[in-house]
Amino acid sequence: MTLPLISLIPALPLAAVALHLLLGDRLGKRGTALLACGAVGAAFLLALRAVFALAARPEADRTLVEIVTTWMRAGDFSVDISFLLDPLSAVMILVVTGVGFLIHVYSIGYMAHDASFRRFFLYLNLFMFAMLTLVLADNFLLMFVGWEGVGLCSYLLIGFWYERPSAAQAGKKAFVVNRIGDFGFLLGMLTLFAFGGTLNFTRLFAVAPHVFAAGGTVITIATLLLFLGATGKSAQIPLYVWLPDAMEGPTPVSALIHAATMVTAGVYMVARCHVLFRLAPVSLEVVAVVGAATALFAATIGLAQNDIKRVLAYSTVSQLGYMFMACGVGAFSAGIFHLMTHSFFKALLFLGAGSVIHALSNEQDLRRMGALSSRLPWTHGTMLVATLAITGLPPLAGFFSKDEILSSAFASGHFGVWLVGVAGAVITAFYMFRLYILCFRGSSRLTHEAEQHLHESRPSMIAPLVVLAVLSAVGGWVGMPFQAGGHAFERWLRPVFEGGPAFAPARELSHGTEWALVAVSVTAGVIGILTALRLYLQSPQTATSLASRYASLRTLLVNKYWIDELLDAAVVRPFGAFSGWLWRFWDVVIVDGTVNAVGYALEGASAVLRLFQTGFVGTYALFLALGVAAMLLHFLRHG
Amino acid sequence: MSGVIPLSWSLALSATLFVIGVVGVLVRRNALVIFMSIELMLNAANLAFVAFGRSLQSLDGQIFVFFVMTVAAAEVAVGLAIIVNLFRLRETVFVDEVNLLKG
Numbered sequence: 001m002t003l004p005l006i007s008l009i010p011a012l013p014l015a016a017v018a019l020h021l022l023l024g025d026r027l028g029k030r031g032t033a034l035l036a037c038g039a040v041g042a043a044f045l046l047a048l049r050a051v052f053a054l055a056a057r058p059e060a061d062r063t064l065v066e067i068v069t070t071w072m073r074a075g076d077f078s079v080d081i082s083f084l085l086d087p088l089s090a091v092m093i094l095v096v097t098g099v100g101f102l103i104h105v106y107s108i109g110y111m112a113h114d115a116s117f118r119r120f121f122l123y124l125n126l127f128m129f130a131m132l133t134l135v136l137a138d139n140f141l142l143m144f145v146g147w148e149g150v151g152l153c154s155y156l157l158i159g160f161w162y163e164r165p166s167a168a169q170a171g172k173k174a175f176v177v178n179r180i181g182d183f184g185f186l187l188g189m190l191t192l193f194a195f196g197g198t199l200n201f202t203r204l205f206a207v208a209p210h211v212f213a214a215g216g217t218v219i220t221i222a223t224l225l226l227f228l229g230a231t232g233k234s235a236q237i238p239l240y241v242w243l244p245d246a247m248e249g250p251t252p253v254s255a256l257i258h259a260a261t262m263v264t265a266g267v268y269m270v271a272r273c274h275v276l277f278r279l280a281p282v283s284l285e286v287v288a289v290v291g292a293a294t295a296l297f298a299a300t301i302g303l304a305q306n307d308i309k310r311v312l313a314y315s316t317v318s319q320l321g322y323m324f325m326a327c328g329v330g331a332f333s334a335g336i337f338h339l340m341t342h343s344f345f346k347a348l349l350f351l352g353a354g355s356v357i358h359a360l361s362n363e364q365d366l367r368r369m370g371a372l373s374s375r376l377p378w379t380h381g382t383m384l385v386a387t388l389a390i391t392g393l394p395p396l397a398g399f400f401s402k403d404e405i406l407s408s409a410f411a412s413g414h415f416g417v418w419l420v421g422v423a424g425a426v427i428t429a430f431y432m433f434r435l436y437i438l439c440f441r442g443s444s445r446l447t448h449e450a451e452q453h454l455h456e457s458r459p460s461m462i463a464p465l466v467v468l469a470v471l472s473a474v475g476g477w478v479g480m481p482f483q484a485g486g487h488a489f490e491r492w493l494r495p496v497f498e499g500g501p502a503f504a505p506a507r508e509l510s511h512g513t514e515w516a517l518v519a520v521s522v523t524a525g526v527i528g529i530l531t532a533l534r535l536y537l538q539s540p541q542t543a544t545s546l547a548s549r550y551a552s553l554r555t556l557l558v559n560k561y562w563i564d565e566l567l568d569a570a571v572v573r574p575f576g577a578f579s580g581w582l583w584r585f586w587d588v589v590i591v592d593g594t595v596n597a598v599g600y601a602l603e604g605a606s607a608v609l610r611l612f613q614t615g616f617v618g619t620y621a622l623f624l625a626l627g628v629a630a631m632l633l634h635f636l637r638h639g
Numbered sequence: 640m641s642g643v644i645p646l647s648w649s650l651a652l653s654a655t656l657f658v659i660g661v662v663g664v665l666v667r668r669n670a671l672v673i674f675m676s677i678e679l680m681l682n683a684a685n686l687a688f689v690a691f692g693r694s695l696q697s698l699d700g701q702i703f704v705f706f707v708m709t710v711a712a713a714e715v716a717v718g719l720a721i722i723v724n725l726f727r728l729r730e731t732v733f734v735d736e737v738n739l740l741k742g
Contacts, residue, residue, distance in 0.1 A: 615738030617673075621664050 006050055006066045006083040009093060010132035012043045013125045020122040029117050033108045036121035040104050040128055044097035051090045062087055062495050065138055065202070079199060084138030088496045091336060092135035092268055095343050099260045100128055102464035106351050107252040109461040110358060120160065120250065127153035131261050135268060140189045140199040143269070147185065147233065150262045151178045157257060158249040170245035177242040181232015185269075188225030191218065192276070205275040214279050223276050223283035226269065227290075234266030235317045236294045236324060241564060243317055247309040251354030254309060259316050259350050260343035267323040267339050271332045274497055278330070288328025288409075292420040295321030297561075299427040303434070304557035306366050308353045311435050315390065316346055318424060322405050325417055331408030333493040337479050338401035340489075344475045345389040345398055348468035352383035355457045355465065356439060360450040366435065371444040375454055378462045380440050382469040387436045389472040391429040391525045397476030399522070404479060407517045411509050422524050429528025437536040482514065649690035656683035670722050670732045674715075681711050 016039035020032065027035060054062050067082040085093075104124060111120050130149025137143035151174075159171025189199065195218055196204045196211050212219035230236070235243035246258050257263070270277060270287060277284050295318045302314035319342050326335035357364055359376055373380040389396035392403065402425065409418040446454070456462070479489040486494070509517070535543040547554050559565075612623070656679055663676025685704045692700020726732055 617734050617737075618665060618668075625661050625665060 005046070006064060006085050006136060007068050009043050009046050009050065009097070010083075010129050010136060012039045012046070013128035013132065015039065016125040017122055017129060020118060020125065025118060027118070029112075032118045032121050036125050037101065037104045037108070039125060040097060040101045043128065043132070044094075044101045047090075047093040047097045050085055051094060054085055054087070054090055059495055063202075071142070076197075079139055079141045081142060082138045083136040084201060085136065086496055087492050087494075088268075088271060088336065089135050091340060091493070093132060095340055096128070096131050096135060096261050099343050099347050099468070100131075100256060102467055103252050103256040103260070103347060103351065106255075106354070106461050106464040107250075109458045110252050110354055111250065114250075116160070120157075123153055123156050123160070124253075124256070127157070127257060127262070131265075134265055138201055140192070140201070140204075143272075144185065144189065147229075147265065147269075148182065150257070150265060151175065151182065151233070154178070154246070154257050154262055157253040158246045160249055160253065164248070167248040170242075170248040174242040174246050177239050178232045181229045181239050183229075184225045184227075184232070185229025188222045188229065191222040191225065195222075201272065205273075208275050208279060212276075212279050215281055216279075219276060220280040220282050223273070223280040224286060226273060226276070227283060227287055230266030230270050230324070231290065232266075233269075234263050234320045234324070236266070236290055236321060237297060240294060240298065240317050241567060244310050244313040244560075247307070247313050251309065251350055251357060254313070255347045255350030255354065258313065259346040263316060263320060264323070264339045264343065267320065267327065267335055270324070270327045271336055271497075274327075274332050277327070284328050284330065286328070287324050288414055288417050291321045291324025291326075291328050292409075292417040292424075293321070294318065295325060295424040296420050296427070297321075299424045299431065301557060301560050302431040303427060304554060307364050308356065308366050308369070308435065308439065309350070309364055311366070311431060312346070312349050312353060315349075315428065315432065318428060319346065319390070322402060322421065322424070325421060326405040326408060329409045329412040329414050329417065331405065331412070332497050333490045334401065334404040334408050336493060337489050338405055341389070341397035341401040341472070341476050344468055345386040345396075345472040348382060348386040348465060348472055349390065351461075351465055351468065352379050352386060355379040355461055356383075358457055358461070359454055360446065361453050363447070363450050366438040368445050368447055368450070369439045370442045370446070371440070373440040376440075376456050378456060378465065382465040383440070384436065385469040386472050387432045389476075390432055391529060392425055392521055393525050393529075394522065395473075395477070397472050397474070399525075400476035400479040400481065403518055403521045404481065406521050407481075407509065407514060410513075410517055422520060425521055425524040426528045429525040430532045433529050433532035434536055437532060441537055442540070481518070482511065646690055646694045650687060653683045653687040653690065656680075656686065668733045668735050670725065670734050673734065674718055674722070677718075678711065678715075681707055 016035050019035055020027075023031075050064075054064060064085040065082055066085075067080050069081050071079045071081045073079075104121075107120065107124065111117055114120060127150060130146045130153055132146070134143055134146025134150060137146055155171045155175040158174050159168045161167045162171070192204060193199050196207055198204050198207070208219075228239075232239040243258060243263065247254055249258070277287070298314045298317035298321060302311050302318065305311045305314060319338070323335040323338050323342070326332070326338060356369070356372065356376065356379060359372075359379070360369065363369065385396065389398040392399045394400075406418055406421050406425070409421055444451075478492075479487045481487065535546070556562075612619075660676045660678075660680030660683060663679065664673050667673050667676065685707055688700040688703045688707070690700075692698065692703075722732060725737065729737060731737070
């Protein structure tokens with residue numbers, strides 16, 4: 001059979017971008033929406049076809065490479081524009097195009113009244129192109145193009161409503177923080193090239209075990225630098241600060257870029273480079289610890305936030321932490337599994353939140369919501385599914401992936417990480433149900449104006465919610481535990497993660513232990529839910545009294561541990577002051593001074609020289625004669 | 640060889656004519672006179688050429704003189720044209736009244 005055209009998948013959204021730019025507003029809103037959604041929908045169908053073609057091949061042969069052209073060549077260094085389709089990138093393109101398509105459809109309704117409708121879809125399509133390039137690239141450099149591309153689109157879309165200073169500021173913050181991570185990624189990439197001699201994934205991973213000593217300094221530094229890039233893109237400690245602010249963007253953007261796809265790029269990258277990370281056990285430990293720390297840390301901040309989108313943002317940071325935790329303990333397929341289920345339920349949560357915000361005339365504060373369950377039945381139903389899914393209750397998607405991560409952490413002997421993960425799960429359940437109750441249950445705290453305009457969203461927005469709700473419910477079933485030889489999802493990814501150096505396999509857990517672990521993670525979720533129900537639904541006065549009793553703790557959480565203020569004081573202000581000094585002293589005095597001095601010197605010299613230019617031919621002739629006389633004298637004397 | 644003028648005499652005459660020409664160019668204001676002074680310098684040079692040619696028994700000096708005279712004739716044509724045009728434009732042939740090139 002013919003090979004599927006992999007390059008067409010990213011090319012379609014790019015073509016749509018070109019058409020948006022060429023045709024402009026002549027398309028009209030309907031045409032713009034049709035073009036944007038059509039391109040992504042077609043990309044999804046192509047991706048499906050490609051993945052089916054991949055699945056039809058024998059397991060050992062599930063790697064398709066399509067070389068489009070040679071990008072650059074210098075000596076023995078050459079980089080191709082080429083795409084790699086293997087089980088890992090297959091999962092990613094399905095998630096990206098599938099969830100992406102749903103969010104595109106949702107956006108038609110959400111952005112219907114926005115004046116910059118076309119610009120929005122242009123950015124979204126551009127993002128899809130960059131993201132697909134990122135996940136399909138078969139070398140580091142092309143991946144970096146996608147990596148930077150999604151960063152750019154993220155910046156553009158966070159600052160989409162640029163006339164709001166806070167949005168412009170948030171976009172800038174996201175961009176600058178991501179630059180720090182990108183710098184690490186670039187350095188890591190160059191280190192790998194310097195020692196491995198190639199940037200191509202397949203070739204580099206093949207030579208890596210021979211070039212790099214296992215646990216050696218070089219590979220440890222290189223992978224840590226790569227991980228620094230991942231912490232930037234995937235909002236992990238210490239570079240997570242941009243993601244909560246990124247909620248200034250339109251809600252579909254939060255769902256697409258800052259929940260389902262772009263922020264998972266770091267996890268994907270770490271999983272893609274699993275060969276390298278396995279050579280550097282120290283780096284893997286760092287990944288696991290940072291992931292666990294972020295999972296817990298962000299979850300605690302989520303406890304006290306009142307902006308519905310910010311709660312979800314911290315929840316995203318926390319869930320990304322779980323994915324890194326999985327990668328760090330060597331369970332890469334569990335990390336990718338959670339990436340997939342998370343993209344279903346988190347996209348749904350954001351889109352549901354968007355639906356609520358839309359219905360309440362742009363109200364985002366949980367304190368002015370409540371009792372919306374009957375007024376917004378579809379939104380409420382789908383949100384409830386997503387909330388249960390993220391809480392990790394069986395049989396919803398989140399349960400399978402989160403349980404697999406926790407049991408992998410336990411099985412690999414990372415008990416501390418496991419414990420932190422379980423604690424995080426309790427808190428996750430608690431803050432998610434707090435959000436749910438404050439939003440949909442209890443008494444209505446709506447403003448009069450919001451009450452007036454309250455309406456359920458249009459069907460084009462509800463349909464994606466329903467599809468995502470179904471996916472959030474059943475999407476985890478591909479990872480049913482207790483199957484001999486691993487579950488379907490793991491078997492699918494096995495050809496990718498099996499290669500590479502030998503890695504101490506996790507201890508096989510007995511069925512008893514596995515059941516106990518399942519019981520623990522379910523109990524964790526239930527405890528969180530019950531506490532939230534008790535505090536926010538049954539006796540709100542207990543919540544108030546608790547809040548006043550632990551006022552200082554509450555202040556700490558509300559202010560997000562003052563991390564932003566700390567960074568502002570420790571990094572932003574000193575850097576600003578330093579830049580100010582560079583401007584006032586280095587630039588103005590040294591650089592400008594030098595240039596001006598050259599100018600003044602020339603001017604002064606000219607002022608003297610122009611005295612000799614009288615305009616009289618006689619004067620010039622006199623100088624000439626005097627010169628000739630002087631020469632004659634000279635030759636007469638010395639000649 | 641009596642009756643032959645010594646080389647140094649010819650050269651002295653040539654130098655004298657040349658200096659007269661130089662001074663004429665430097666001190667006179669009338670463009671026409673300056674022009675004549677330039678001719679004087681050219682002819683001083685011609686005289687030196689001829690004198691050397693004779694003294695060295697070589698024809699080269701004579702040939703150079705022909706060239707110089709040809710160039711001088713061409714130069715006179717161009718120079719006079721410039722002066723005529725200058726007069727038409729400025730109604731003067733005094734060079735100190737023509738200082739458009741002053742920086």
